[in-house]
Amino acid sequence: MAPTIKARRRKQHRLEILTTAEQIFARQGYHTTTMETVAEECGWSKGTLYLYFKNKEDLFFSILIEKMEHFSETLLSELKNSEGLEGKIAALIEAQFQFLTENKHFFQLVIAEQGKVMHSSDSGLREKLVTQQQTHVYELSQALKEGMPEDSKIDSSILAGSIVGAVNVHQLNWLMATDSVDLSHIKSQITSLFINGILPHENN
Amino acid sequence: MAPTIKARRRKQHRLEILTTAEQIFARQGYHTTTMETVAEECGWSKGTLYLYFKNKEDLFFSILIEKMEHFSETLLSELKNSEGLEGKIAALIEAQFQFLTENKHFFQLVIAEQGKVMHSSDSGLREKLVTQQQTHVYELSQALKEGMPEDSKIDSSILAGSIVGAVNVHQLNWLMATDSVDLSHIKSQITSLFINGILPHENN
DNA sequence: CTTTGAAATGACTGGTGGGTCATTATTTTG
DNA sequence: CAAAATAATGACCCACCAGTCATTTCAAAG
Numbered sequence: 001m002a003p004t005i006k007a008r009r010r011k012q013h014r015l016e017i018l019t020t021a022e023q024i025f026a027r028q029g030y031h032t033t034t035m036e037t038v039a040e041e042c043g044w045s046k047g048t049l050y051l052y053f054k055n056k057e058d059l060f061f062s063i064l065i066e067k068m069e070h071f072s073e074t075l076l077s078e079l080k081n082s083e084g085l086e087g088k089i090a091a092l093i094e095a096q097f098q099f100l101t102e103n104k105h106f107f108q109l110v111i112a113e114q115g116k117v118m119h120s121s122d123s124g125l126r127e128k129l130v131t132q133q134q135t136h137v138y139e140l141s142q143a144l145k146e147g148m149p150e151d152s153k154i155d156s157s158i159l160a161g162s163i164v165g166a167v168n169v170h171q172l173n174w175l176m177a178t179d180s181v182d183l184s185h186i187k188s189q190i191t192s193l194f195i196n197g198i199l200p201h202e203n204n
Numbered sequence: 205m206a207p208t209i210k211a212r213r214r215k216q217h218r219l220e221i222l223t224t225a226e227q228i229f230a231r232q233g234y235h236t237t238t239m240e241t242v243a244e245e246c247g248w249s250k251g252t253l254y255l256y257f258k259n260k261e262d263l264f265f266s267i268l269i270e271k272m273e274h275f276s277e278t279l280l281s282e283l284k285n286s287e288g289l290e291g292k293i294a295a296l297i298e299a300q301f302q303f304l305t306e307n308k309h310f311f312q313l314v315i316a317e318q319g320k321v322m323h324s325s326d327s328g329l330r331e332k333l334v335t336q337q338q339t340h341v342y343e344l345s346q347a348l349k350e351g352m353p354e355d356s357k358i359d360s361s362i363l364a365g366s367i368v369g370a371v372n373v374h375q376l377n378w379l380m381a382t383d384s385v386d387l388s389h390i391k392s393q394i395t396s397l398f399i400n401g402i403l404p405h406e407n408n
Numbered sequence: 409c410t411t412t413g414a415a416a417t418g419a420c421t422g423g424t425g426g427g428t429c430a431t432t433a434t435t436t437t438g
Numbered sequence: 439c440a441a442a443a444t445a446a447t448g449a450c451c452c453a454c455c456a457g458t459c460a461t462t463t464c465a466a467a468g
Contacts, residue, residue, distance in 0.1 A: 029322065034424090045446065048446055115234070119235075197401030239455080240455075251459085254458080413464105414463105415464075419461105426451105430448105431448100
């Protein structure tokens with residue numbers, strides 16, 4: 001139990017760096033952010049960063065991977081607690097918007113730095129994140145499937161992907177918009193859209 | 205009429221550069237592509253590129269802006285030629301996938317380099333492209349509106365955005381996938397999803 | 409064939425920023 | 439308190455590349 005105290009401080013420092021770096025990367029983008037800047041904003045010196053992360057890419061991917069895990073777990077638990085396909089879809093959309101408003105910076109990163117992920121020089125890190133994202137959508141689709149009849153003609157993975165994509169676009173709009181956007185309106189519209197399609201129905 | 209011959213050659217050269225650069229940017233990403241590489245692949249020398257484009261960003265944004273225009277026009281004309289909301293939605297989805305298969309590189313750029321656009325140092329170019337993208341979705345939503353009843357509860361701009369987003373996700377999957385993906389299956393699933401929602405209906 | 413001006417070249421430069429490591433500060437241990 | 443171990447520092451190095459410009463090539467005109 002002796003290492004606990006030192007290890008704990010290390011974890012804490014690491015987390016501080018991750019949190020600060022996340023904000024800066026989100027604000028300035030990966031390439032225009034320097035390790036020097038991150039260090040300053042953290043209150044450490046540049047060299048110290050390299051005691052916690054192998055290099056700039058490692059720092060960047062650590063942010064994405066660790067937060068993505070949290071995000072994924074949150075969504076899945078919401079899905080499991082909801083009944084029926086309609087309920088699950090509503091919960092999925094709701095949870096994504098909820099997470100967005102609490103984690104603006106993270107979403108800015110995910111959306112803006114897709115290219116950084118695709119063209120990373122560290123194939124190990126890239127693979128890890130890509131796999132994680134695929135697993136994420138797969139698990140969503142499995143959770144949705146639980147609410148679907150056996151003989152449904154709907155491909156649950158396409159459904160999951162479509163919902164994620166539709167939500168993403170509006171999240172991006174919201175993040176970039178200068179004027180205010182009514183998120184709850186968007187939320188209910190999308191939900192109704194996926195449940196009812198364009199056919200005239202009673203609205204929620 | 206004397207300048208025509210020279211001007212035409214210039215246009216032609218410019219286009220060759222744009223086309224080649226598009227491929228390289230798509231393959232390697234913006235930041236890992238050097239002007240030297242572009243020049244080599246074009247069969248020109250580096251200095252020559254600067255006779256046609258002010259700088260690297262100008263080259264990059266020119267690709268996006270000029271092709272986006274083409275893309276937008278194509279979609280709109282397809283929408284105008286389709287009857288009814290269902291027809292328009294089907295046409296929109298169809299046209300996007302069609303354009304995708306004919307312009308892989310362009311979509312890779314659009315998806316991967318969102319961050320480059322957001323964090324560009326040239327605010328003029330950035331504004332221009334962002335406005336263009338907003339206009340694009342707005343025009344799509346107006347075109348969809350033509351097929352909608354006056355009193356519809358559906359917000360056409362949210363509908364347009366959602367379709368674009370849903371399609372994007374699957375396009376991204378297709379672009380990154382190592383194994384083959386059945387695009388036509390995805391196409392018909394998405395179409396049916398937006399028209400019917402998740403409710404059991406007769407399928408197309 | 410010569411002249412003239414536009415087009416093309418590519419060696420060179422200057423700024424940048426990731427990553428290192430010898431040195432210094434701090435903490436722990438004996 | 440001293441010695442040893444650990445943490446933190448930041449000046450420095452160097453690879454990289456966008457952009458330049460003096461020089462050369464080419465083509466058209468006379």
